[in-house]
Amino acid sequence: MSLAALLKPRSIAIVGASDNKARIGGVPVDLLHRAGFEKIYPVNPKNETVQGLAAYKDIESVPEVVDLVILALSADATLPYLERCHAQGIPAALVYASGYAETNEPDGIAKQAELVAFAERTGMRIAGPNCMGNANFTDGIFTAFGQSFQPGEPAGGTALLTQSGNMCATVFRMARRAGVTFSHVINTGNEASIDFSDYLDFLAEDPATDSAVCYIEELRDGPKFLAAAARFRAAGKLLAVYKVGVSEKGAAAAQSHTAALAGDTAAYDAAFAKAGVARAGEFSQLADLAYLHTIGGKIAGARCAILSVSGAAGAILSDALSLAGGDVPTLPQAAQDGLDALIPGHSMVSNPVDLTGNLVNSSDFLYAAMKLAVEANEIDVVLLYLPGYFLTQSFEQVERLAAETDKALIVIDTFAQADQARLAKAGIGYFDDFDRAARAVSAYGAWKAQDTQAVEPSVSGASWGAFPEDQNALSETEAKEALARFGVPVVHDALVHSSDEARAAAAKIGYPLVAKLVSPDVAHKTEHGLIRLSLADADAVVEAFESMMAKARSMSGVRIEGVTLEPMLAGGVEILAGVTRDPVFGWMLTVGLGGVWTELMKDVRHRLLPVDAAGAEAMLRGLKGFKLLDGYRGAPKADVAGAARAIAALGDAVLAGGDRIREVEVNPLLVMPEGRGAIAVDALVLLNEPVREKAEEAA
Amino acid sequence: MSLAALLKPRSIAIVGASDNKARIGGVPVDLLHRAGFEKIYPVNPKNETVQGLAAYKDIESVPEVVDLVILALSADATLPYLERCHAQGIPAALVYASGYAETNEPDGIAKQAELVAFAERTGMRIAGPNCMGNANFTDGIFTAFGQSFQPGEPAGGTALLTQSGNMCATVFRMARRAGVTFSHVINTGNEASIDFSDYLDFLAEDPATDSAVCYIEELRDGPKFLAAAARFRAAGKLLAVYKVGVSEKGAAAAQSHTAALAGDTAAYDAAFAKAGVARAGEFSQLADLAYLHTIGGKIAGARCAILSVSGAAGAILSDALSLAGGDVPTLPQAAQDGLDALIPGHSMVSNPVDLTGNLVNSSDFLYAAMKLAVEANEIDVVLLYLPGYFLTQSFEQVERLAAETDKALIVIDTFAQADQARLAKAGIGYFDDFDRAARAVSAYGAWKAQDTQAVEPSVSGASWGAFPEDQNALSETEAKEALARFGVPVVHDALVHSSDEARAAAAKIGYPLVAKLVSPDVAHKTEHGLIRLSLADADAVVEAFESMMAKARSMSGVRIEGVTLEPMLAGGVEILAGVTRDPVFGWMLTVGLGGVWTELMKDVRHRLLPVDAAGAEAMLRGLKGFKLLDGYRGAPKADVAGAARAIAALGDAVLAGGDRIREVEVNPLLVMPEGRGAIAVDALVLLNEPVREKAEEAA
Structure with a gap:
């Protein structure tokens, strides 16, 4: 149901209306009256009139069913009165009273819950509580108890x-x-x-x-x-x-x-x-x-040409735009040549353009210079530094070009002397401060120029299967197997307990491989020869398995859980990718370079899901440390596209997982050299308790 | 020689003085005249008077030796006239003319060089050229050809x-x-x-x-x-x-x-x-x-208490201060208790303090709240958000406290309605914008609170010795030996050619050590067994030397330069420290974490020399990645103090080195666990050509 009854009401009752125009119940009556609003119904049990208007002793006496009732009552009196308004069929209410959840106290929180329950039950649209009211300047409707918004604006x-x-x-x-x-x-x-x-x-x-x-x-x-x-x-x-x-x-x-x-x-x-x-x-x-x-229709982005009567101002604006994320592109050669021919002496023409003070000696000079700037494809906005009389002297030229161009002209006058009304009439922007102008133009231009393509989640048809009811996490193996079904490449490893198992598993994993003895009791496995690298074939795997088992058995007090085999990966760059659930916005994907990069440098990028491969690649390319993936110091370029596909698949997997998923992280995701993809070496899947259990607990 | 004759002249001649008050030679005459300056001598060969003042046909006709001559002449006419002014004994001149080095053309650059030579020869103080002139409001002296600065301000x-x-x-x-x-x-x-x-x-x-x-x-x-x-x-x-x-x-x-x-x-x-x-x-x-x-006498730093009639404004100001580098310390418990007792209901009192709108209902409420804030030792400045009538209603309270406290009160009124004159009279600050106030207070407070201790260079008495005349760098060994003399711990390595040399050098270096065959012809030394690690005693060193030499001799086409021995260092963190010479400010020390940290993250700190150990430690602690030195992920803490001593010694060495030094870098400086110092593993010393050679080349 629309908020029209609240924001564009045709008739308004004010309950608690006051004869005193300065009081909370008096202000809206006064404002509406002065705005010429016709159907005002002050409700006051004691007065026959309020501010010269006929008053009604209660809402039931008001001669029509109003669109909106304003309640200028205490919190305690509000809900009972809302019931009466609802009984009259009034569709919308505005509640001034405070004393609700904003107090952060049980009583106030309970009152607010009652109000919500009432609104849900009745369908009445209730603004607030603890609300100052609104102003509708289009239709001249004022419902605030403050004086900030007055009729006549x-x-x-x-x-x-x-x-x-x-x-x-x-x-x-x-x-x-x-x-x-x-x-x-x-x-x-x-x-x-x-x-x-x-x-x-x-x-x-x-x-x-x-x-x-x-x-x-x-x-x-x-x-x-x-x-x-x-x-x-x-x-x-x-x-x-x-x-x-x-x-x-x-x-x-x-x-x-x-x-x-x-x-x-x-x-x-x-x-x-x-x-x-x-x-x-x-x-x-x-x-x-x-x-x-x-003037926004004329601003397509934040690529600015700066034309300035002061070289210093041009430099300051350039700095300010760069710091704010705007752009000061070099003008095309033709424009530079044109400006060079126009401006006496040797001046900066590449952008910023130093017009020099000669501006005032010609009636066409500025017009011609601006025209060269607005005609450049590289330029979205022309910033003109024309302080004080420089603008006065050339106002007509600026107006003339503004009328002819589709691009925005923005004047900066640090002397704060510009005729704002005249500028506004011509659709020309105006600021009196360099940095404020640079920040605003950069932010607005970035908004206009941004890519607005929406991403649809990719549905693979894969399934997580049944989540274990009594666990708050999947095992690493379970996690990797599940992600693999959604298209995340994972390291296949295997826990083996015999030479035959080792031989079979190794064939599946591929060579070279790493074998590690699994035991909770051995700390320095390398020193004890319980990690073996670069195993190149089945015989080497079997030899390693048997010698590690023998060694472990020879050590006292060592429990042996078996030997893991995993592929030996070399030459990759470690990154991490994880998905967490924000209480307001839901699933958020985080990517970053591995280890200390993420922890100490906060070099991470976030996006809300869904994220496709193109989006994931943009996240990776946005990292400060992206060069590590891009062939740093002669290393081969990493398979960024492959990493992006793996990250997108991770996001899709989480979206498919539903409410049991609490958090998923792949760390490290090893990005191999180009053409070899990226592979999840480790994965963590944390689970929420099943909803059913919560219901049982509550019972 | 002071600039008093230029900036506080008692008498001024204007050469090129014009009767037209708007022209370049007319403006200063008009300004000085209107300012009531007495000894104005317009010089104009054609006019008997200028703007009603007696004019002189040339500088020689002026009846006294003026303190300052203003030259409103072309660039070509300026230098000859300066000669004539100098002949009169005039000590200072102001040159309006442009057409000098600012044109970036040979003719202008040459003209400027002539002007400099004249000034050096005569001792005349010459402001400009290409200078708009100045204003001295204290004494009412105006020497500019622009209208921006007027008498009467x-x-x-x-x-x-x-x-x-x-x-x-x-x-x-x-x-x-x-x-x-x-x-x-x-x-x-x-x-x-x-x-x-x-x-x-x-x-x-x-x-x-x-x-x-x-x-x-x-x-x-x-x-x-x-x-x-x-x-x-x-x-x-x-x-x-x-x-x-x-x-x-x-x-x-x-x-x-x-x-x-x-x-x-x-x-x-x-x-x-x-x-x-x-x-x-x-x-x-x-x-x-x-x-x-x-109002700066009252501002000791950027630790702000925020008292606001709006919780939102308090939050906005907190954000703005934090982003700007200011501080919003939690108020001491006693102040919080006092505020809690003062403010009706449950409000934020820890800082920012939400005064709520109740402010206007008491004549002492704001005074009492401000008093609690200014009395806290944690607070330098009290920021008051009092828009519009909130300030009007409580102005007297703010004035009363301002008169009693040594700390600064700054009012922020986003409605821009405050009586600025009344605030200024009471020494109370005022801004109409949150972020501008936050940035300015943070910058000013940081300036006031900064440590101003000057560092004296430490003179060790060590010497670089004679630099090689025909080299543009020292060898690594020479570089490390020189730095070691100044107290930079360095890795002692040795190039040995026999078992006996190996045995003797190893005893000097200490164990364990690393031996490497030196040859320009072998690429993968590890694969060929030509690098041997963890050599624990003399016998192991000799065995390694002999077996590597034998292996190398068995390879065809391999030139053998010998074997290097160096200590095997483990467990350290690599940083870099270097000194470069800035053309304006001279020696600048740069420190950063090693490798990609410095390159990709720009995580470096710079200081001008001299830098003592305390300064070097502050630089290290200022790195984003400092945690890597501070016992990251269970690693032992690195010897930061030792690293700082080594870096300070590096700086002292450069200062002692004189003009032949071009650049010095230690990379890596290996910072060992606490108590074990830091050690330069590699060092680079680049040299300038000797000055003598340049002179010879010129001859």
């Missing part, structure tokens, strides 16, 4: 959706200063019944909204968020997100604030990458991304 | 020193918007004769200046900069620097702009760390650091 295409009322007001003001105008401003409160992503779904379909900027502390339903984000992408709408809690302290603060566990940073990173959301690297960038989207 | 303690005229104006405006006031604004032009650091020296001693903020493209004289920076530290003055050119593109742009090679990023990083300058991480931070220094 111009309406626009940006929606603001936050998990904090205060931050809602903050982003709103920052973005308004940049000239951004809004469709909806929504803060979600405790999200007891209406989830963050429910609002996103509404905004994805709202014709007045062409972008949403979001402040997120914690998402409760990862898949729902991913689905909503996909709707934004399909509609060509910007979804920009700032996620708090990337540091331990920030996470702790967010946790207490929302009564929610802080999400795992890596999982959020992976989810945002998969969902194709634009990630605000700092809080104020939410406003900048919303702002850039207003 | 309030004077203050911040000096602005830049290698770009345009950036000078930009930082000035940014900082003025934050309320910063200035003593001097200086841009250095081409620095043909007066170097960047000459200006720093002047500012270090200028009583009106208590901080300098600098935009740097390239320093020409590293040691002079380090010395000037030391004067700033000794005087307790802030020296804040933004260095452009950290990316390849930025460096290329800077290079073209100043006709100077871009400095090596690592060397600048090392130099700035050594000099104790505050590094602006982004351009606009120059203004923020200048601003923070105005």
Whole structure:
């Protein structure tokens, strides 16, 4: 059921309405009244009128079934009143009251559970509790008890959706200063019944909204968020997100604030990458991304040409873009030649372009220079450093080119003197700070340029078979056999107890091989001759088996479990691949180089499943240490494609495994030289307890 | 000779003075006149007056020997006129003209060389060329041909020193918007004769200046900069620097702009760390650091308490501080208990502190909470998130505490509504953006808290001896012997040619040892038995020597150079230490973990020499991979102190080596388990050609 009754109501009752325009029950009456909203029904048992409007003693007296009831009541009074509203057939409610789960106390948590149960039973859409209310600028509907959003603001295409009322007001003001105008401003409160992503779904379909900027502390339903984000992408709408809690302290603060566990940073990173959301690297960038989207149709990526009246400014912007992940491509030779002919003296023309101060001496110079830049295929955006009077002097040229080109022009004026209204009218971007501009353009351009291809899980038809009921892990052999069925190449090893078994197993494994005595009682097997390498044929295997057994039998107090045979692999590079389950987003694949690389350098990449071979290869190529796989120091190149296939198969296996799987890790996955694939030397499969057992325990 | 005649002149002649106040020769006359400067002497051969002032037809007609002459002439006319000014005894000149080395063309480079030769011959202090001129707000003296710096601005303690005229104006405006006031604004032009650091020296001693903020493209004289920076530290003055050119593109742009090679990023990083300058991480931070220094006496470090009326804002600020390198320490239990008693309900009190919106209901609540925070020893700075009316409501409380505490209070108001003048009057800091505040406070606090201990080089009295005249490197044996004399432990190896030599050398080296046949003709020595490990006594060494020689003699076409003996070292961790010479800053020490760690992960640390053992140990402990030395995965801890002593000795050796040394590297330096030191297994000493030879070649 849509949130239209909540966010676009045609009639509103305010229960707890106050005559005092500054009080919590008075503000929404005042705002709605001033906005010219017609069907306002203040409910107040004591007053005949509220702020000059006819008041009703209770919800039952209101002469129509309203779309939305706002409850400005205490937490204790709220649920009983919701029952009465439901009895009237009212489809949506907004609950201001706090004192629920955000208190992190049993009483509040119980109250919230009752509210959820009520919503589920009745189907009523209930926003909050602990919610400040919203503003719909498109239709002039104001349901907040704060004064931050006032009637009369111009309406626009940006929606603001936050998990904090205060931050809602903050982003709103920052973005308004940049000239951004809004469709909806929504803060979600405790999200007891209406989830963050429910609002996103509404905004994805709202014709007045062409972008949403979001402040997120914690998402409760990862898949729902991913689905909503996909709707934004399909509609060509910007979804920009700032996620708090990337540091331990920030996470702790967010946790207490929302009564929610802080999400795992890596999982959020992976989810945002998969969902194709634009990630605000700092809080104020939410406003900048919303702002850039207003000229966003012209920005195809983050490849910038820099035209500057100051060589220093060009250098500073280049540095800032590089640090922010943007790009400053060298201009094509033709463009450079054109610029060289245009600019007096010998100046930088490769990019950044130093226009020099001569700019002001010609009425066409800047236009011609910009034209050369926008016509280069390598360029998505032209950044113009034109401080103070340099812009004033050449404004008409910039406007003229802006009208002719499909690419974005963005002016930077560190003197902060530019006529913003005139720039906005011409669809030209504006910043007064180098680094803020560079970061915002890089983030927005990266969002626009990203690959949006969705990955479908590959279904092999293989099966894990029955999981053992009483174990929390598979044995190494069981784990490798299961993964092998899904197409993960594994080392076949064998535990043998006789010369005949050794001969038969060796034939299956292939040569050369390694034989190891298996005993819990011998520490230094190499020193005792209980590991034998490079066994090249059956006779060597049998000889090794017999001599190791004899040696072990000659040692006192040594229990002998047998001898393992495994192929002797040389020349490979060890990597690891593992899949864990994030409580919000589900299965997350991690790959990294083996051992200390992963542990000390944190040189790992994460993606949410499903991941296909192309995705797995991109993860490997994203590792800082990828060169180790790429023919490092004269070594043969490793079979990266083979490793990627093995990793993708691992992911598919986990997806096929269902709820019993807790975690799967292959470590090491030995990546052999090109053409020889990758092979899982060891595998770990951890299991959850069967659900049936949990039910029994609860009984 | 001081720059007083240039920067604090009592009388000024302007050659090329114009009646037109907008022209290059007219602007300084107008500015000086409006500033009330008394002794202005316009020089213009055609006019009797300039802008209402008596004009002189040439410098010889000016009735006194002025302190400073400003030359608003073409490049060609400048040097002849300088000769005439010098003949008059004028001590200082400011050259506006461009067309010198910045053109990067032979003619301009030659002109600049003539100017330098003139300055050296005459001792005249010549600013520029290609210089926009300066502003001295303290004394009301304006020598610029631009309009950016006007008489009437309030004077203050911040000096602005830049290698770009345009950036000078930009930082000035940014900082003025934050309320910063200035003593001097200086841009250095081409620095043909007066170097960047000459200006720093002047500012270090200028009583009106208590901080300098600098935009740097390239320093020409590293040691002079380090010395000037030391004067700033000794005087307790802030020296804040933004260095452009950290990316390849930025460096290329800077290079073209100043006709100077871009400095090596690592060397600048090392130099700035050594000099104790505050590094602006982004351009606009120059203004923020200048601003923070105005309340800087109260900021002792970057350990922040966050008091916020919004839990979300507290979390955002925590994240931002952590990312910026600041700290959000947990408050002591007593402070937490006090806050818990103060704040209604259950709120975050550990830090960040969530004050909740109840703040406005008490006239003492915020004061009491801030007092608990500032009294904690763990805290240097209290950040207050008080947007809009929250500050208005509690301004008096903040002022009251600010008057009582020695610690800094900084208000953040994302609504940008704070009364900045009232805050400034009370010495309270102010920002309107979370991340900008966090980055600036972290950078400023880090500068204040840094260790400033200078390191004196240790003089061992050892000597390199005579360097070979005709070689560009020492042999490995020569290199190790030389380093050993300076106290670097080295592997003693020996090339032996007989059993007797082998026996004697082995006794010197110690056991166990490794013997290797030396021949240019054998590739796989292990396979041929020509490397023998773990030789435990003299007899084993002799046996190995004889059998390897016999084996080698039995192979056809194999030249035999002898057998090397070296100690067999096991259990150590390989690191590398090297010293290179940066063209600007001189000797720079680099340490890192060996092999791929250094190459792929760039996990290295740099410092300028001299570095003592404590400094070397800090470098090792700063490596991401330091855990590999610290008992990783159950290995014994490595002898980090021993490694640090060896590295410090390496640095001392290089300093003692003089100009013939080009580069020295020890790779690997094997760090043994604790108590067993570190030992140079291999050493490389590259040499420069002797200076004498160069002179001969030139002759």
